[in-house]
Amino acid sequence: MAFEQFMPGATAVGIAFADGVVLAAEKRVSFGTYVVSRSGKKVFKITERVGAACAGMVADMQILMRQVESIARLxxxxxxxxxxxxxxxxLVSVLLFERRYFPLLTQIIIGGIDVYTEKPAIYTLDPLGSILPDDYAAVGTGAEMAIGVIESAYRPDMNEQEARDLTLKAIRAAVARDAASGDGVDMLIITxxxxKEESLMLKLS
Structure with missing residues (x-):
């Protein structure tokens, strides 16, 4: 499709570790070959124990996350x-599936701590609402590079620092090879x- 060349690029990652989850995404917002912003935020806090990292159309992910946050609060x-x-x-799956004939162009990683079991959980969703549970995930144009880095070093018993370092390493690898990703990282660590949220610039060297 001719529209595909204007689809925004991104890299978002979610990793479950022993005591929680790390959600992260780089900051660049692009439209085709044009960099629209170097400070876009694609990581969202939904509740005190659940968050999301997204790739795709920024407007779509923003309006969806606002809706999800409001419904979750109620x-x-x-x-x-x-x-x-x-x-x-x-909930996100249902909202996306309801819009399947005019979909929200965003891929989403939901992560958090289960209030009943105190165990971390990661879920990946596509624009049509398919939902898959996993220990780690990567979405966006840089996902292929990021997931390879994660798979080579992931352990379920990692501590918070190890998970954080692996997340940054995965996004750094994606940014080095995907021109649509870059300009820093927003990170949400949930235990x-x-x-807690963190924002930092990336050093590729």
């Missing part, structure tokens, strides 16, 4: 406890104690 008031990541993943 649901938590209703059930009087936090909404677990699998429920957030199913049973809560979540």
């Amino acid at each position: 649901k938590s008031f209703e059930i009087r406890r936090e909404v677990p990541p699998n429920s957030i993943g199913k 049973k104690n809560g979540c």
Whole structure:
């Protein structure tokens, strides 16, 4: 399709480690060969224990995440406890599938800590709402490079620092080979104690 050359590039990664998950995405927003922004944010906090990293159309991911955050907040008031990541993943899946004839052009990684089991969880979704659970995931134009780096070094028993370092290594590899990705990384680290956000520039050398 002629429109494919204007699809925005991106690299987003999610990794589950022993005590939580790391979600990260690079900052570059491109439109074809034109760099629209070097400070786009593609990582979103949904609840205190669930977040998302996205690739694709920034407007689509922003409006979807706002909707999901609002519904999750209302649901938590209703059930009087936090909404677990699998429920957030199913909600996003339904919202995407409802729009399947005019889809939201975004790929999503949902990650968080299950409020019942205290175990980390990662889910990957495509624009039509397909949902797949996994220990790690990568989406976007740089996904092929990133997933190869993760697979070569991933261990389920990694600690937070090891998972963070592997996430940065994966995105750095993607940025070095994908012209549509770059300009820094936004990161969300979620554990049973809560979540923390981090933003940093990448050094490729």
